[in-house]
Amino acid sequence: MPIYVIIPNMESKARVYFATARSGKWRYDDSMPGKLERLLNQAHLSSYFDKDEWVAVKTHFGSPGAYRVVRPVFLRTVVNALKAINAKPFITDTVRIQGIDYLEVANANGINHLSVGAPVVLADGLYGRDSILIKAGDLLNEVAVASVIHDVTAMVVCSHVKGHINAGYAGAIKNVAMGGISSSHRHYGWKCGRGAMHTIGEGAMEWDGNQCEHCLQCVEVCPLEIIGFVEEKIVWNSDKCWRCGRCQRVCPASAINFPGDDERFMRSMAESAKAVLGTFSPSKVLYINFLTEIQPECDCMPTADVPMVQDIGILLSYDIVAIERASIDLILKEKHLPSSAAEGLEGDVFKSIHAKPYEFQLIEAERLGLGSSRYELITLS
Ligand code: SF4
Numbered sequence: 001m002p003i004y005v006i007i008p009n010m011e012s013k014a015r016v017y018f019a020t021a022r023s024g025k026w027r028y029d030d031s032m033p034g035k036l037e038r039l040l041n042q043a044h045l046s047s048y049f050d051k052d053e054w055v056a057v058k059t060h061f062g063s064p065g066a067y068r069v070v071r072p073v074f075l076r077t078v079v080n081a082l083k084a085i086n087a088k089p090f091i092t093d094t095v096r097i098q099g100i101d102y103l104e105v106a107n108a109n110g111i112n113h114l115s116v117g118a119p120v121v122l123a124d125g126l127y128g129r130d131s132i133l134i135k136a137g138d139l140l141n142e143v144a145v146a147s148v149i150h151d152v153t154a155m156v157v158c159s160h161v162k163g164h165i166n167a168g169y170a171g172a173i174k175n176v177a178m179g180g181i182s183s184s185h186r187h188y189g190w191k192c193g194r195g196a197m198h199t200i201g202e203g204a205m206e207w208d209g210n211q212c213e214h215c216l217q218c219v220e221v222c223p224l225e226i227i228g229f230v231e232e233k234i235v236w237n238s239d240k241c242w243r244c245g246r247c248q249r250v251c252p253a254s255a256i257n258f259p260g261d262d263e264r265f266m267r268s269m270a271e272s273a274k275a276v277l278g279t280f281s282p283s284k285v286l287y288i289n290f291l292t293e294i295q296p297e298c299d300c301m302p303t304a305d306v307p308m309v310q311d312i313g314i315l316l317s318y319d320i321v322a323i324e325r326a327s328i329d330l331i332l333k334e335k336h337l338p339s340s341a342a343e344g345l346e347g348d349v350f351k352s353i354h355a356k357p358y359e360f361q362l363i364e365a366e367r368l369g370l371g372s373s374r375y376e377l378i379t380l381s
């Protein structure tokens, strides 16, 4: 059935299609939605996705205050393209805050059935606990793949590219690896969820009372409301904690720490991505990276900062490593924007903010056979 199957090897380069964000003509075809339509035409969707096949359009819904997600107009364009080949798309994401509240966040960020033209579905249920254990690898052992993503046969991964609290760079690999699994498994808790990437060992919070300024930002940012203070000492519910790392990230005094290892984190993300993608047949997953509003932090944080570099455009590929490599290469050519977090900082924009070895995501993903870092960039005229 598939005509264009990309099999990474040393001889071939994966195709990555690119449309610039610059617009030079006063017509729809040259707008970003129009260019996305044209990119989707290049993708030959009918060769990969079947009539009446349910197709998950995986994105990130954002959080209250973090509104720079993949815009509904783009999701609708993807939905329309899938409907045009008589597939049955739906929009999905895993639960980041309690499920009903998370659907309200999606709605507030403009993502609902009316705006995108397809149902909006929580991939791991209202409580974020509907997931299936899948063998991962040496680092993670097993991960809790969201049941909807596990069961659906085809997926379009729409990723807003940005920086990230732990990953340094966040694109398609992070969207699949962390966004494709639950925060916590019904029976095995955080150790099979996202927290297993953030932390190692028992992942117990370390709090330094001498550093703490009692600003209570950790209390406010916790999605589970499981941090409090009693007589100026932190109280933390270890059993319920997802190890999402938000409290650590917002602490202005570095008073909170979870045991972690950056390189292990990057490699474990690749492991998780492999486990998630292993639930699909080859060539049933398409990736679209949106290099727009590239801000320093993940869309799960309480705010969205201003972009660090200018909008670049949209990339599309059936190869997850190639699209990530091409995205990073394009971003690193850009100048840091004035009045942004990257202003005045030198070199790699992501490392200038987070100092994380994010390249290990790609190295490990390629080693695990998820794709090829060798790519051919095909620019839309
Ligand atoms: S890591 Fe921190 S913010 Fe996240 S669930 Fe645990 S206590 Fe809450």
Ligand code: SF4
Pocket (backbone or CB within 6 Å): 211, 212, 213, 214, 215, 216, 217, 218, 219, 247, 250, 251, 252, 253, 254, 255, 256
């Ligand atoms: S965010 Fe940090 S400084 Fe503020 S109360 Fe929490 S531990 Fe203390």
